[in-house]
Each structure stands twice: as C-alpha cells, then as structure tokens.
Amino acid sequence: MRFALFLAAAATAIGLSSAAGSAEERPLKVVGPWEIGGIDPAQSGYVFSRLQVAETLVSADPTGKLVPALAEQWSVSEDGLTWRFRIRAGATFHDGKPVTAEAAAASLRQAQAGVGVLTQVPISDIAAEGQDVVLRLGKPFAALPAYLVNFGNIILAPASYDASGKVTRIIGSGPYKVKSLTPPLKLELEASGNWWGGAPEIGVVSYLAVGQGETRAIMAESGEADLVFSMLPVSVERLKRDPQLEVKIATIPRTRILKVNAGSPFFDDVEERQAISYAIDRAGITKAILRNPDLEATQLFPPALVGWHVSDLPPLEHDPDAARRLLAEAGWELGSDGILEQDGRRFSVTLLTYSNWPELPPIATVLQAQLREVGIDVKVSVGNSSEIPSRHRDGTLEMGLISRLYSIVPDPTGTLLQDYGPGGSDWGAMGWSNEELQALVDKLVATSDLEERAPLQRRAVEILQEELPGIPITWSELAIIANERITGVQVDPLEVNYGLASIRWAE
Numbered sequence: 445m446r447f448a449l450f451l452a453a454a455a456t457a458i459g460l461s462s463a464a465g466s467a468e469e470r471p472l473k474v475v476g477p478w479e480i481g482g483i484d485p486a487q488s489g490y491v492f493s494r495l496q497v498a499e500t501l502v503s504a505d506p507t508g509k510l511v512p513a514l515a516e517q518w519s520v521s522e523d524g525l526t527w528r529f530r531i532r533a534g535a536t537f538h539d540g541k542p543v544t545a546e547a548a549a550a551s552l553r554q555a556q557a558g559v560g561v562l563t564q565v566p567i568s569d570i571a572a573e574g575q576d577v578v579l580r581l582g583k584p585f586a587a588l589p590a591y592l593v594n595f596g597n598i599i600l601a602p603a604s605y606d607a608s609g610k611v612t613r614i615i616g617s618g619p620y621k622v623k624s625l626t627p628p629l630k631l632e633l634e635a636s637g638n639w640w641g642g643a644p645e646i647g648v649v650s651y652l653a654v655g656q657g658e659t660r661a662i663m664a665e666s667g668e669a670d671l672v673f674s675m676l677p678v679s680v681e682r683l684k685r686d687p688q689l690e691v692k693i694a695t696i697p698r699t700r701i702l703k704v705n706a707g708s709p710f711f712d713d714v715e716e717r718q719a720i721s722y723a724i725d726r727a728g729i730t731k732a733i734l735r736n737p738d739l740e741a742t743q744l745f746p747p748a749l750v751g752w753h754v755s756d757l758p759p760l761e762h763d764p765d766a767a768r769r770l771l772a773e774a775g776w777e778l779g780s781d782g783i784l785e786q787d788g789r790r791f792s793v794t795l796l797t798y799s800n801w802p803e804l805p806p807i808a809t810v811l812q813a814q815l816r817e818v819g820i821d822v823k824v825s826v827g828n829s830s831e832i833p834s835r836h837r838d839g840t841l842e843m844g845l846i847s848r849l850y851s852i853v854p855d856p857t858g859t860l861l862q863d864y865g866p867g868g869s870d871w872g873a874m875g876w877s878n879e880e881l882q883a884l885v886d887k888l889v890a891t892s893d894l895e896e897r898a899p900l901q902r903r904a905v906e907i908l909q910e911e912l913p914g915i916p917i918t919w920s921e922l923a924i925i926a927n928e929r930i931t932g933v934q935v936d937p938l939e940v941n942y943g944l945a946s947i948r949w950a951e
Contacts (some may be wrong), residue, residue, distance in 0.1 A: 471632075471648040472930065472947060475660050476673035477800040479628035479653045481830060483611050486560035489595035494942045495651060496644075497633060498598035498616030501529050501548065501577065502589045504854040504940050510589050514543060514599055514617060515577070524584030524890075529577045529592075536638040537601035538621040545572035551599045552577065554609050560596030561853055564861050586892040590855040593940060619644040619945040629653045644945035645932065657802025664689060664925040671933065671947070675923040676802045677735040683925055690926045694935040697749050697851045698920035699741055700807065702795075703832070703844040706913055707875020709786070710793055710842065715770040717912040721760050722767035723818045724811065730918050733806050741916035744908050745850065748937070751898065752856050754905050760916060767818045776819070784819040792821040797845040798829040807917065808845045833870030846871060847920065851938040857888045860904060864913065873913035881907045 474495070481488050485498075492498045501515035515529035535543035549572040555562045556570065566582040579588065591597070601615035614622050619641060620633040635647040652669075654660050661679035663669040665686060675683065684691050702720065704711040711717055726740040742759035745752040776784040776791060784791035795811065797804045805826050812822040822843070835841035848863075848871055850856045863872025864881055884904045888897055908914075926933040932947045 469648060470646075470949070471650040472646045472944065473668070473670045474649060474651045474673075474942075474944070475654050475663055475669040475671070476651065477653065477655055477657070477660070477802065479655070479800070479829075480625065480631060481628055483614055483625070483627075484558070485555065485598050485600070485611065486558045486596040489560075489598050490939075491631065491651075492614055492616060492622075493595040493598055494939065495620065495631070495633060495649065496618040496941060496944050497614060497620050497622060498600060499618050500592055500594070500597050500599065502592040504590075504593050504851070504938055506934075506936050506938065508851070508854050508938060510593065510854065514548065515592075518589060520588075524586065525581045527579045527581070527588055528573075529579075531575050531577065532640055533575075535617050535640045537603075537617050538615050538636050538638075539601055539603055540638070541601055541603070543599065543617050545575055545577050547602055548572070548577045548599045550602060551604075552579075552597060554605065554611075555597050557609065558596070561591055561594045561858060561862060562597055564858070564865070565591055584890045587853070587855045587857050587889045590853050591858055593854050594852060594858070620649055623648075639945075641945070645948035646944070649944055655799050657799070660802075661925075664927070667927060669925075670927045670930050672925040673922070673942075674801060675925060677733065677923075680923050680925075681735065688928045690928065690933070692924045692926065692933065692935045693921050694937045695746065695748050696849070696920050696922045696937045696939065697746060697856075698847055698849045698922075698939075699744060699746065700801075700804070700845065700847050700917045700920065701744075702811070702915040702917055703836075703841070703846050703871070703874065704913075704915065705839075705842050705874045707839075708842060709789065710791060712875070713774045714911055715774045716776075717915060719767040719770035719774070719818065720815065720820075721912055721915050722763045722770065723815050723820070724760075724915070724917065725762045725814055726760070726917060727762065729807055729810055733803055733810065734918060734921075736921065739919045739921065741918045743905065744914070744916045745856065745905065746919035749850060749856060751894070751901055752850075752905060754902055757905065757909060760909070764818055771818065778819055782819060783821045790821065791819060792823070793842040794823045794825055795843040795845060796825050796827060796831060796835065796841065798831070799826055800829050801847045804845050804847065811845065811917075836868075836870050836874055841874060845917070848914075849939060851940070854938060854940070857885060861885050861889065864908070868913075876911070876913040878907055878911060878913075 499514050503513040516532040518529045520527050531545050549570050553570050568582045569580040571578045604615045606612050619639040621636040623632040623634045631651040633649040657676040660672050664672040730737050730739045747753045776786045779785040797808045808824045815822050832844045862869045884900050888900050931950045
C-alpha cells in the first residue's frame with residue numbers, strides 16, 4: 445500500500461520533479477492540500493497571496509500586528525470616516541506597469557462589488573488622490589486596515605480584468621509571477637524581476653495540490669517535494685525521525701467546528717445543539733488523532749487569540765448523560781433500533797467533511813461513533829470542500845465538519861461579522877441569528893480602544909458558548925515539513941504569507 449501511494453505521488457508530481465541543472469533553474473517544489481478552484485480573488489486569492497504572487501495594501505506579521513505592504517503608510521480622519529493609504533513608491537505590476545493609486549482603487553472597487561469580506565465594510569466611495577487610495581465610509585469602521593489584509597483584496601493590475609470587471613488572469617506585484625496555471629492542482633511561478641522588496645532567493649516555484657495527507661508525507665520522505673504543508677499528526681511523528689527533514693509546528697488561530705443547520709428540526713432547539721456538544725469527547729479526539737491534548741476546544745477561540753479566549757469561561761465538557769437528558773427534554777425518544785425519534789422522524793443526519801485538512805475525515809468517523817452512543821445516527825460523507833458552501837446556500841447541509849481560520853481578517857471581529865451576521869456565511873452559522881451579538885459586533889468594528897472592546901468581546905464569546913450555532917471540536921496546529929535542501933523556512937501562524945521569497949538552497 446505504501447509503495448502504491450509512493451508511485452501515485454511520483455506520478456502526480458511529474459511537473460515537480462523535472463529540476464534543471466543550475467540552482468537558479470531548479471524549482472522549489474511546494475506541496476499542500478489546497479486546490480486552486482479558479483482565479484477569482486474571493487475564491488482562491490489565498491493561494492496567490494500565500495505564495496507571494498499578489499499583495500494587499502496592508503499585511504500582518506506572525507504576531508498579528510498590521511504592517512505595510514503595497515501601502516507604505518495609512519491614516520484616518522478624526523471622525524473615523526476617511527482613510528488614506530499611501531501607495532509604496534517603486535511598486536510595479538508583473539506586466540511592467542506601475543502600481544498606482546488609481547489601479548489599486550479600481551482593484552478594491554472590484555473586490556467591493558464581489559462577495560468577499562470588503563462587502564461588510566460600510567464604504568461609500570473608493571477613490572485615488574495623488575499617491576493615496578482614499579476610502580470614505582458611511583460610519584466609523586476601525587477594523588478597516590485589518591480587512592485589507594484579506595486575500596480577497598489583493599491588488600491586481602488593470603490588465604487582469606476584462607471589460608465586465610471579471611478577473612481573467614492574475615497580474616500581481618509580488619516577488620513571483622504566474623508562469624502557468626492548471627486548475628485545480630498545479631501552479632508554476634517564476635521570479636517577477638521587479639519586486640520592490642528585491643529578488644527572491646529561489647527563482648522558480650512549483651505548487652501542487654495533493655489532497656491525501658499520507659501521499660504528501662511520502663512525497664516529503666522521497667524527496668519529491670521540498671516543502672510540504674498540513675500533515676497528519678501520525679505522519680509528523682514518523683517524519684520527525686527522518687534526518688533529512690525538518691518539522692516545524694505552530695499553533696494557529698484555526699478551530700475545527702461542527703457546523704449544524706440550526707434551522708432544521710434536528711438542531712433548531714439550543715438544547716439539541718448543547719446535547720451534541722456534551723456527547724463529544726474532545727479530549728479523546730485530541731489525544732488519539734491529533735496527539736496533542738492541549739488542542740481540546742473548550743471554547744471557540746484558542747488561547748493564541750489574546751482578548752478573545754476567555755480563561756474563566758465555563759468550558760465545553762463531555763457528559764453523555766447530560767446529552768441524553770437534554771435530548772429527552774427536547775422531545776426525542778429512543779426508538780426500537782436505538783436511534784432517537786421525534787414525531788415519527790428518526791434522528792438520522794449526514795455529516796459532510798473534506799480531506800483538504802487530512803485530520804477531518806478521521807475526526808468525523810470518531811464523531812459518528814460518539815453521537816451514536818446517545819442515539820444519533822450519523823452518516824459520514826467525505827467530499828470536496830466546495831460542497832460545504834454550496835450546500836449551505838441551497839439549504840441541504842445538515843452537519844459539516846470544517847476547519848475555520850480566525851485570521852481571515854487579522855481581527856476576529858471580521859470573522860464574527862461574516863459568520864454570525866444575518867444569514868451567516870458559507871462557512872458560518874446556518875439558520876441562526878442573534879440580535880445581541882449583531883449589536884456587539886457593530887460596536888466592536890467601530891472602535892479600536894482595547895478597554896472598550898474587552899467587555900464586548902467577552903460577551904460575544906459567551907453568547908457563542910451558550911447558543912452553539914457552531915460547535916467547537918478542537919483547536920489546530922500547522923505542521924510544515926522542509927527538506928534539508930532548503931533553509932530560511934518560517935511558519936506563519938496566521939497563514940497570510942508563506943515567505944517563499946526568503947527560502948534559499950542549502951547546497
């Protein structure tokens with residue numbers, strides 16, 4: 445089986461293994477689980493942002509601090525309604541055209557007209573004034589710079605768009621430009637030759653999307669890949685013993701969540717959602733599958749999210765008896781086959797997940813067994829990650845096990861606004877809303893004062909803990925495997941930028 449997987453990996457990686465003679469021509473071979481669904485920034489911008497093809501006006505360092513990117517500085521008016529972002533002098537698009545305020549403003553207007561996070565910001569106008577991109581707001585929105593870090597707001601050259609404003613090719617301003625793109629699996633990059641930050645250490649990069657975690661592990665062991673992202677803990681333990689490999693692990697602001705349709709008869713009562721939570725043995729999952737008991741998600745936000753993790757919040761606990769009691773109070777009775785029934789309806793649901801994150805399918809299988817113990821029949825379906833948002837939109841999703849990153853905007857307020865606003869989002873709440881939470885989020889986005897924000901953040905966390913529109917399962921780590929051939933690899937816990945331009949050959 446292992447040899448067959450190796451052959452599959454080698455065959456899949458044909459495009460990655462054709463290293464040419466000199467170090468300058470040899471491609472840095474990068475493998476990850478993330479497919480390239482298209483070139484719309486709102487959909488796949490994270491690939492082009494992480495691989496340093498395209499840039500945003502503002503970026504974030506590994507601690508979450510906002511730092512200049514294409515905007516070398518920014519300011520806001522006293523009334524909080526006018527923001528100015530000064531375009532970096534000397535920045536150039538891959539087609540040789542300068543990055544101007546006009547081009548950046550036009551790119552942001554396209555993002556605002558789409559479905560990305562910028563649609564949540566109360567922007568009344570985006571204009572260019574000299575070297576400044578000027579965003580005028582209808583009301584104060586202190587989190588605006590953090591929103592501009594999001595991959596959906598990458599700045600593209602005017603030639604990237606057709607007459608209707610649709611993105612037809614990616615012409616960014618980063619150290620790498622697109623040489624070839626074969627969706628959904630392969631992306632080849634080469635040095636752009638005109639990046640404001642200087643030439644990258646390695647001039648050619650090949651990225652391959654490989655869904656199976658064990659296949660990625662074998663590619664790391666065999667040398668078919670130089671840099672591999674997102675490994676199963678069981679693979680990490682094995683790879684740590686390989687002297688030719690370096691394993692880097694960072695705790696990241698990502699939570700594995702059981703997304704439930706709170707508008708369905710199975711989860712429309714808060715008692716039902718609380719019962720599901722009580723039925724889950726998070727400690728067992730983290731020990732057996734993740735090999736790290738510290739990743740047990742006793743609340744939504746992990747300790748790394750300072751100000752959002754509430755240390756004295758009553759934790760989510762494993763209590764099957766409490767789960768059975770709450771389900772009985774909600775009107776569910778045990779049927780002759782051991783499955784709960786209510787008004788002639790069996791408590792039988794489908795749990796959808798995906799293998800882009802390799803630990804999700806085995807966690808789903810464990811959840812299936814744990815929920816069966818309290819009388820809930822769960823059928824596990826492993827599909828593509830795109831099925832989650834698709835079935836959210838058409839209303840057919842019952843349960844989904846997802847991995848949600850809380851640095852999509854480097855301020856969790858942005859994700860709260862997206863996931864738990866009216867109607868939720870593709871990856872957020874389904875069939876659930878809370879007016880108090882919406883009011884709290886409105887106040888949070890209007891202020892950057894830490895003392896004002898603290899009680900608002902705490903109450904928001906309390907509501908999510910009580911109502912459980914999404915049920916936290918575990919927190920996350922990101923494991924990266926680097927071959928000894930390369931040095932300069934760093935882990936970005938926010939997953940904003942993988943720093944490929946700083947990697948160099950060790951030989």
